Amino acid sequence: MIWASAVSFVNARVAAEGRLEESVRFTSRILSIGERPRRGDTVVDLRGGVVLPGLVNAHDHLELNHYGRLKSRDRYENASEWIDDIRPRLSGDPAIRDGRAQSLTERLFIGGLKNLLAGVTTVAHHNPFYSELRRTMPIRVMRRYGWAHSFRLERQPAGARGEPGGDVAHRWRSTPPDAPFLVHLAEGVDADAQGELPRLEALGCLKPNTVIIHGVGIDGNGWRRVAEAGAGLVWCPASNAFLFGRTASVRELLDAGGHARTHVALGTDSRVTGSRDLLEELRVAYGATPVSHAELLDMVTTRAAALLRLPRSGRIVVNAPADLLVIPPFAPEPAAALLLTMRHDVRLVTVGGRPMVGDADLAAVFRARRVTVRPLRVDGAAKIADSGLVRRIAGCPIVEPGVSAR
Ligand SMILES: [Zn+2]
Known part of the structure; x- marks a missing residue:
C-alpha cells in the first residue's frame, strides 16, 4: 500500500492567526506552521504565494x-x-x-x-x-x-x-x-x-x-x-x-x-x-x-x-483541518492579495487536506495526497481537479457558466 505523504509549503506567506509565516505542513490536518519540512514530506515551493484559511x-x-x-x-x-x-x-x-x-x-x-x-x-x-x-x-x-x-x-x-x-x-x-x-x-x-x-x-x-x-x-x-x-x-x-x-x-x-x-x-x-x-x-x-x-x-x-460558532474553520492552526486557499502574491499583504483574486487566479483549494482544484504546477500536492486529477477549465484558465469532482461536473445537467470538464 502506498501511503499519502505530508505536504510542506515553503517560501510561502501563510496567514496564521494574525502572523505571517513562511511555511506550513499538512496532511488532512495542519501539522506545523513556520517549521522546516521533515523527511518524507512532499515539499512545494510556492514562490511567495499566499496561503489563507479556506474562506x-x-x-x-x-x-x-x-x-x-x-x-x-x-x-x-x-x-x-x-x-x-x-x-x-x-x-x-x-x-x-x-x-x-x-x-x-x-x-x-x-x-x-x-x-x-x-x-x-x-x-x-x-x-x-x-x-x-x-x-x-x-x-x-x-x-x-x-x-x-x-x-x-x-x-x-x-x-x-x-x-x-x-x-x-x-x-x-x-x-x-x-x-x-x-x-x-x-x-x-x-x-x-x-x-x-x-x-x-x-x-x-x-x-x-x-x-x-x-x-x-x-x-x-x-x-x-x-x-x-x-x-x-x-x-x-x-x-x-x-x-x-x-x-x-x-x-x-x-x-x-x-x-x-x-x-x-x-x-x-x-x-x-x-x-x-x-x-x-x-x-x-x-x-x-x-x-x-x-x-x-x-x-x-x-x-x-x-x-457561526465554527471553532475549526477560518484559521490556520495546528491540528485544525487543512482547509486551505492558495492565491498568487498579488500584493504584499495577504488581505490585499485576496481582494485582487478572481476564481481563475486561485492556485489551490484543499478541504481537510484533500486538494480539490488547483494549478497544474501544483500537481505534486495532488500526488502527495493520492488524489487522481483530471483537467478542468475555469473562466478560460487551465486547472486540474479531483477526478471525482470533474466527473461530477461533467455529469451535472446544470452548467456552471465558465466551467467545463474539457
Ligand atoms: Zn438570503
Missing part, C-alpha cells in the same frame, strides 16, 4: 445559484416587494420553471461548486439542512444552526420543498444558545424594514447567538443595541445594492462594538440577488463602505467562524 461564506441558499439574477424593477423598498414581484414568475417564466425542475441534489451541487471555486471551504446554508447536503457536496456545509426565513415568510414556503419560513420567536427558542440562529432581518429601506429590529428585541430574540442577515434598515442606534447584545451581522452588500441601491451601515456596527466583540461576516446570498461568488463579494464590499482589507479578510475567516 467561510456566511450566507447562501445553496439550491438557488443557477437561475441568475431576478428582479422586475430597478429598486425596491423592502424584500417583501421583491418577493411579491418574483413569485408569479417562478411558475410563469419557462427558464425558471426549467431551473426548478432540476433535482435538488444537482442544484445544491452547483451551489457547492460556486463556493469551492472561489476558495470557500465552509458555507452557511440558509434553509433546511436537506438530506441531500449530506452527499456529494465538495465543501463543508454548516450543520448546527437554527433558522427562520424572516418575519415576512413566517407562515409561507421558503425551502425547496415548500418548508415554511418558520415562526421567528419559536424557531429562536428551539435553537440551542451555543448554536447560531440565522434570520433575514431589516432587509429593506422603508419603515417596515426599520421596525424589524425592535420587533425582534420585543420578542426577546436579540441575543449573543442571533445572526442578523442583511440589516439594511438598521440605524446607528440599532447597531449599538446589536453590539451590546453581542449579536452579529452577515453583510451581503451585492444583494443589497441589487435590490435597494444601498447597503447596511456596517461601519457603524464595527465602530459601535469595538473590534474584539463585533462579529461581522460577509455572505454572498444566492445568485438570485447576490454576487457571483465570495471573491466578487469582497470587492463589492470594499467599494460599498469604508472598510479595510484586513477587516474584510476577517469577515470571511475568523469573524465569520466566530459568528
Whole structure:
C-alpha cells in the first residue's frame, strides 16, 4: 500500500492567526506552521504565494445559484416587494420553471461548486439542512444552526420543498444558545424594514447567538443595541445594492462594538440577488463602505467562524483541518492579495487536506495526497481537479457558466 505523504509549503506567506509565516505542513490536518519540512514530506515551493484559511461564506441558499439574477424593477423598498414581484414568475417564466425542475441534489451541487471555486471551504446554508447536503457536496456545509426565513415568510414556503419560513420567536427558542440562529432581518429601506429590529428585541430574540442577515434598515442606534447584545451581522452588500441601491451601515456596527466583540461576516446570498461568488463579494464590499482589507479578510475567516460558532474553520492552526486557499502574491499583504483574486487566479483549494482544484504546477500536492486529477477549465484558465469532482461536473445537467470538464 502506498501511503499519502505530508505536504510542506515553503517560501510561502501563510496567514496564521494574525502572523505571517513562511511555511506550513499538512496532511488532512495542519501539522506545523513556520517549521522546516521533515523527511518524507512532499515539499512545494510556492514562490511567495499566499496561503489563507479556506474562506467561510456566511450566507447562501445553496439550491438557488443557477437561475441568475431576478428582479422586475430597478429598486425596491423592502424584500417583501421583491418577493411579491418574483413569485408569479417562478411558475410563469419557462427558464425558471426549467431551473426548478432540476433535482435538488444537482442544484445544491452547483451551489457547492460556486463556493469551492472561489476558495470557500465552509458555507452557511440558509434553509433546511436537506438530506441531500449530506452527499456529494465538495465543501463543508454548516450543520448546527437554527433558522427562520424572516418575519415576512413566517407562515409561507421558503425551502425547496415548500418548508415554511418558520415562526421567528419559536424557531429562536428551539435553537440551542451555543448554536447560531440565522434570520433575514431589516432587509429593506422603508419603515417596515426599520421596525424589524425592535420587533425582534420585543420578542426577546436579540441575543449573543442571533445572526442578523442583511440589516439594511438598521440605524446607528440599532447597531449599538446589536453590539451590546453581542449579536452579529452577515453583510451581503451585492444583494443589497441589487435590490435597494444601498447597503447596511456596517461601519457603524464595527465602530459601535469595538473590534474584539463585533462579529461581522460577509455572505454572498444566492445568485438570485447576490454576487457571483465570495471573491466578487469582497470587492463589492470594499467599494460599498469604508472598510479595510484586513477587516474584510476577517469577515470571511475568523469573524465569520466566530459568528457561526465554527471553532475549526477560518484559521490556520495546528491540528485544525487543512482547509486551505492558495492565491498568487498579488500584493504584499495577504488581505490585499485576496481582494485582487478572481476564481481563475486561485492556485489551490484543499478541504481537510484533500486538494480539490488547483494549478497544474501544483500537481505534486495532488500526488502527495493520492488524489487522481483530471483537467478542468475555469473562466478560460487551465486547472486540474479531483477526478471525482470533474466527473461530477461533467455529469451535472446544470452548467456552471465558465466551467467545463474539457
Ligand atoms: Zn438570503
